[in-house]
Amino acid sequence: MTSPASSSExxxxxxxxxxxxxxxxxxxxxxxxxxxxxxxxxxxxGPIPFTDYNEAxxxxxxxxxxxxxxxxxxxxxxxxxxxxxxxxxxxNEMDQKMFIDVINxxxxxxxxxLTSYCCERIARMLRGKNTQEMIKVIxxxxxxxxxxxxxxxxxxxxAAKKVAEKAxxxxxxxxxxxxxxVQQLVQTTRNKLTxxxxxxxxx
Amino acid sequence: xxxxxxKFPCVVRRKILSNLNYCDIFRxxxxxxxxxxxxxxxxxxxxxxxxxxxxxQLEVEIYDKHDCENVHSIISMHRVEPSLFxxxxxxxxxxxxxxxxxxxxxxxxxxxxxxxxxLKYINPRQGKVLQALQAHINSxxxxxxxIKFEIDFYRGFCPSLIDSKVKDIRFAFxxxxxxxxxxxxxxxxxxxxxxxxxxxxxxLGADSKLMRVPSVRCNVVNNSSLTEDLLEHFKxxxxxxxxxxxxxxxxxxxxxxxxxxxxxxxLKTLIVHLKIxxxxxxxxxxxxxxxxxxxxxxxxEEELGTNHDILGLFDWEKSYDIRQKxxxxxxxxxxxxxxxxxxxxxxxxx
Numbered sequence: 415m416t417s418p419a420s421s422s423e424x425x426x427x428x429x430x431x432x433x434x435x436x437x438x439x440x441x442x443x444x445x446x447x448x449x450x451x452x453x454x455x456x457x458x459x460g461p462i463p464f465t466d467y468n469e470a471x472x473x474x475x476x477x478x479x480x481x482x483x484x485x486x487x488x489x490x491x492x493x494x495x496x497x498x499x500x501x502x503x504x505x506n507e508m509d510q511k512m513f514i515d516v517i518n519x520x521x522x523x524x525x526x527x528l529t530s531y532c533c534e535r536i537a538r539m540l541r542g543k544n545t546q547e548m549i550k551v552i553x554x555x556x557x558x559x560x561x562x563x564x565x566x567x568x569x570x571x572x573a574a575k576k577v578a579e580k581a582x583x584x585x586x587x588x589x590x591x592x593x594x595x596v597q598q599l600v601q602t603t604r605n606k607l608t609x610x611x612x613x614x615x616x617x
Numbered sequence: 618x619x620x621x622x623x624k625f626p627c628v629v630r631r632k633i634l635s636n637l638n639y640c641d642i643f644r645x646x647x648x649x650x651x652x653x654x655x656x657x658x659x660x661x662x663x664x665x666x667x668x669x670x671x672x673x674q675l676e677v678e679i680y681d682k683h684d685c686e687n688v689h690s691i692i693s694m695h696r697v698e699p700s701l702f703x704x705x706x707x708x709x710x711x712x713x714x715x716x717x718x719x720x721x722x723x724x725x726x727x728x729x730x731x732x733x734x735x736l737k738y739i740n741p742r743q744g745k746v747l748q749a750l751q752a753h754i755n756s757x758x759x760x761x762x763x764i765k766f767e768i769d770f771y772r773g774f775c776p777s778l779i780d781s782k783v784k785d786i787r788f789a790f791x792x793x794x795x796x797x798x799x800x801x802x803x804x805x806x807x808x809x810x811x812x813x814x815x816x817x818x819x820x821l822g823a824d825s826k827l828m829r830v831p832s833v834r835c836n837v838v839n840n841s842s843l844t845e846d847l848l849e850h851f852k853x854x855x856x857x858x859x860x861x862x863x864x865x866x867x868x869x870x871x872x873x874x875x876x877x878x879x880x881x882x883x884l885k886t887l888i889v890h891l892k893i894x895x896x897x898x899x900x901x902x903x904x905x906x907x908x909x910x911x912x913x914x915x916x917x918e919e920e921l922g923t924n925h926d927i928l929g930l931f932d933w934e935k936s937y938d939i940r941q942k943x944x945x946x947x948x949x950x951x952x953x954x955x956x957x958x959x960x961x962x963x964x965x966x967x
Contacts, residue, residue: 518626543644544720545644550619551620
């Protein structure tokens, strides 16, 4: 499918969580440090599976990469006010859910520029707000959620304890099983020897 | 749809925090115990934190690591009477404790001339909030290089409330006495700097723990016995006396003792300012066989132990360099009618 060649015309196939595949140029993909570390030198024989993210999210992320291919080298995060019109449109088009998915995907793919812009955008949502306003911006787990989580953790701990106990029991049993034949062996040899001794003494 | 801040990967959270200033980070950390846990020790550490304790008010100021001029007043907590406790009630998390507060509109910090996030509470004990605030800040920035306390009142204030990591204390209330001072210095033996800005009653004596504090700044306000005590028995590095009166004899004796008897081995800087109308200093440098200052070696901030603003107060053309008799250490003395500065040259770093 692809070769390790670094020509910008090389296309790579990307597989999303839905199992769909789509093309991404090598130049765009090389902005991902994760890709560089995994595939750049060895190449990929089939579609590259990024199956934790859906097609729409991955397309959005690579749309950004395609656009920033021709931009000058990245030199640290830019302030939101310095973003170009295209960048602003790119972020404004997304709804909140897509935005969160894009942050996570861009973090996984290690696309520094996109991750930094996204984080700057979140920081902008929090900046200058008081604690109550911040609580509205970020989702905090409610008391019920925390309780449910605690219950799940307790259940997990109890299950793990049971498994450990069972394992200990089985280990004990195997130990006794291993011990039995040895004892038997000792006993039988002892019996044989006494029998031989008796016969010898009778003679 | 709100942002799931706590569910973001650690790298993302760290990048978000790097885009926030100290005030925003502090407010975010107060959202819940989990938020505090998720961001503690993940942000840049400030250079200095100052707790300003006034009667019924606690204020926390943060000095930026890279830009010392950039000061933030991150929170101002006011203890109020129940009649003033109106407005929407909120629960904030400070140091793992949930405290019921009500918000005041941001108040102008009188010291910093900056707006400060203000909360009011009706807790009967101010110390509880102070301890919670200290625990919160210590977990948010565990490696704080300098924590300073400014105490503007003493009524009901317990020295044990002050964190043991504190290195710098400024007492700004009147009627301070030896027993109060000694109790604080006993419970906080690691103090590097003590400043007494209010009036001090009584004397100290040679055995006082203040004599061993590395840097002492004191408004002696007409207390000549206190002035003489400090000038005679001080064993630290830097002593600054303000509003002094009639201490010519004690100052010149100190310089002579340093020069001829090698006393005050730790002393690096002595600055004495007289109060207006006090008997002026006459020429202290007269009998010291000093050499006129060569105009080239300006004192460094390190040598002065204070900022360079003080340089403008003296006419440095009239400075004299003196040498300690036995060790050969060099010092510079400058005397004008209302102030004396004496500092030991740091020859190793020149």
